[in-house]
Amino acid sequence: MERKKEVGTFEVICGCMFSGKTEELIRVLKRSFIAKQKILVFKHSSDIRYSQEELCSHNGLKISSILISNSKDIFLHDLADVNVIGIDEIQFFSDSICDDIEELLERGIRVVVAGLDLDYKKRPFGCMSKLLAMANKVTKLTAICTKCGHDAYYSQRLVHDNEVVFVGASESYEPRCRLHHIIH
Template identity: 35%
Template sequence: MIYNDGKAGFLTVIIGPMFSEKSGELIKQCLLSQNYQNKTVRIYKPVIDDRYGEDEVVSRIGLRMPAHNISQEITPELIRTILVDCETADLVAFDEAQFFSEGLLELTLGLLDRKKQVMIAGLNLDYLGRPFGCIGQLLLHADEVIVKKAYCKCCGRPAMYTQRVIDGQPVTARNLDSELVLIGDQESYEARCRLCFVKD
């Protein structure tokens, strides 16, 4: 939904596993708002996510839009800066939101108080099946939630989990020896359904 009548803020949260086209959905909604509603759009992404470039949000199916890199640590100073930068924006979007600190919640609420439409895309679960970042808190404030599904790498069923793999073998809580955040793609992660997801 693309909705902003200027009377109140509106929060859309897009969640799902890796390979579910969350970024694609975010870009599509932003392009529709920009091209058909003549809205001013501003997109932010965490500086650590440089897989497809530093100044764009890019989806796996080739959609792309300009974006601003910001620190994943959302400090009070950064919140003030973004609120000023977005004064003339109608729609403010954040991609890969799971990488941002809990300050993203405060920033989002500040934008909503200023009657902005806010769109946030991110993983809701980490590769161990646990809530990831502040996405869960953002969901509590969402006017709209879009749940994207991928296809399970093992069986093709609808997938809601992201499995980290090393040499094709699942990384679980038992054999965990790496950091929670590992920027990667198909070489490090697979979409898995509930049946095929390995947690223990």
């Protein structure tokens, strides 16, 4: 097999709610844009909290994005000249995202994703453990515990709902340290 001229790389940005995952993803993607690389940005269709057409951080940073519910939908877009693909809320995708990312890497595309590494019960969230194992680079971010001000690693759910997937913002979640995180 002939060696490709470019090799794709895979980066995962993870952490708890309010740790700045989306903000960091936007920062990384904007640097690629400044470098005159062609980028495509996707986010899971369940996250329309701030916008349907843009990826938005809690602090207001924005970048144009495409809503998808299935990672196979990435391949419906023209990827011929794409250098970098960004995907937010990666934890909401099925395990097939792993194979789809591998396909993008084989095409020489740099893939940067962001998502929650743990659910509100401190368990690996969806496909994240597999994605973390696949990654060439991992950036794990922390937030500030709303109870004591120490580093927060966990997302405290404030509403009583037993569904693993419950999209919300500050009305539904707080970042907490190990001492102050409570599993309901």
